[in-house]
Amino acid sequence: MLVTLNDPRDAQRVAARLQALGLWTEPLTHGSATRALLVRADSAHVSAELIEAIDGVAAVLMPPRIHPRVDALAGTCVTVGPLTIGAGALPVLIAGPCSVESVAQIDAAARAVKAAGGSVLRGGAFKPRSSPYSFSGHGRDALDWLYDAGQANGLAVVTEVLSERDVEVVAARADMLQVGSRNMQAFALLKAVGSAGKPVMLKRGMAATVEEWLLAAEHLLLAGASGVVFCERGLRSFDPSTRNLLDLGAVALLAHVHRLPVVVDPSHAAGRRDLIAPLARAALAAGAHGLIVECHPEPGRAASDGPQALDPDALADLARHCEVYPAPKGSAP
Ligand code: PEP
Numbered sequence: 528m529l530v531t532l533n534d535p536r537d538a539q540r541v542a543a544r545l546q547a548l549g550l551w552t553e554p555l556t557h558g559s560a561t562r563a564l565l566v567r568a569d570s571a572h573v574s575a576e577l578i579e580a581i582d583g584v585a586a587v588l589m590p591p592r593i594h595p596r597v598d599a600l601a602g603t604c605v606t607v608g609p610l611t612i613g614a615g616a617l618p619v620l621i622a623g624p625c626s627v628e629s630v631a632q633i634d635a636a637a638r639a640v641k642a643a644g645g646s647v648l649r650g651g652a653f654k655p656r657s658s659p660y661s662f663s664g665h666g667r668d669a670l671d672w673l674y675d676a677g678q679a680n681g682l683a684v685v686t687e688v689l690s691e692r693d694v695e696v697v698a699a700r701a702d703m704l705q706v707g708s709r710n711m712q713a714f715a716l717l718k719a720v721g722s723a724g725k726p727v728m729l730k731r732g733m734a735a736t737v738e739e740w741l742l743a744a745e746h747l748l749l750a751g752a753s754g755v756v757f758c759e760r761g762l763r764s765f766d767p768s769t770r771n772l773l774d775l776g777a778v779a780l781l782a783h784v785h786r787l788p789v790v791v792d793p794s795h796a797a798g799r800r801d802l803i804a805p806l807a808r809a810a811l812a813a814g815a816h817g818l819i820v821e822c823h824p825e826p827g828r829a830a831s832d833g834p835q836a837l838d839p840d841a842l843a844d845l846a847r848h849c850e851v852y853p854a855p856k857g858s859a860p
């Protein structure tokens with residue numbers, strides 16, 4: 528911030544007062560006169576009002592916030608149907624298959640999610656695939672199957688929007704819209720998704736900085752999104768040992784410093800089902816407000832991402848061992 532002075536002769540005295548408050552200052556001198564002091568705003572938690580009250584200070588000029596709408600969400604929760612996600616709420620379990628494949632498949636998955644104690648059903652109707660020859664989802668039909676499975680099992684629904692032209696149809700069936708990692712900076716899509724006025728789960732781009740992630744959320748909020756749930760799903764790294772590199776530092780930063788709702792996707796991070804439980808526990812320990820996990824009634828037959836899908840028993844185990852959801856009655860500890 529910039530602290531301007533009434534009289535250059537006050538510079539030394541005001542600087543000494545600021546330093547006594549623990550603030551780092553640097554005089555901005557023109558010729559021989561110091562008319563302002565540069566103060567690093569984050570060097571101590573001192574309010575602008577306190578500085579303005581110092582004798583000799585003319586004004587305190589704060590740099591404009593770059594994502595004011597995101598900053599205003601600090602400490603708040605996002606409402607998704609009957610659910611709240613964020614600080615102070617019970618961590619939420621979002622689960623379901625990578626792709627919605629059939630009525631029977633999504634219904635079995637929804638029952639498994641419900642039985643495990645989950646509250647949101649995930650499933651892709653429009654799938655972003657690296658190869659144009661891979662299964663790319665059943666589109667609008669799958670949206671209806673997903674919606675029905677959610678309704679029948681008392682689960683909210685989240686699903687990805689790939690294109691601006693699908694926003695309306697997805698928003699009519701989903702409680703929360705998902706923006707995928709590959710589209711985190713597709714700004715026209717963000718604008719269209721935000722304008723639906725619904726909560727959005729914003730997956731972090733696989734090579735996006737935290738600031739770019741926050742700015743992408745600002746696009747959504749500016750366009751009208753009712754809230755943003757940030758989702759860390761791992762970054763592209765040099766090491767192919769795991770599918771992606773799960774950035775739990777960013778999760779802790781969002782949860783504890785920015786105080787924003789953040790969930791973790793250990794499935795896309797690990798790329799393999801045996802690492803989902805340990806990563807999920809680590810995510811919650813880092814402050815995540817929920818998990819989004821891929822599960823499939825028959826992972827061996829999954830049309831996409833089978834190796835990282837849990838079966839219904841493993842999903843129930845995960846929910847129990849993360850100790851965040853009330854264990855279903857009669858279940859083993
Ligand atoms: C997904 O959640 O189905 C997905 C495609 O994830 P991501 O965008 O993180 O790759």
Ligand code: MN
Pocket residue numbers: 625626795821831832
């Ligand atoms: Mn997937």
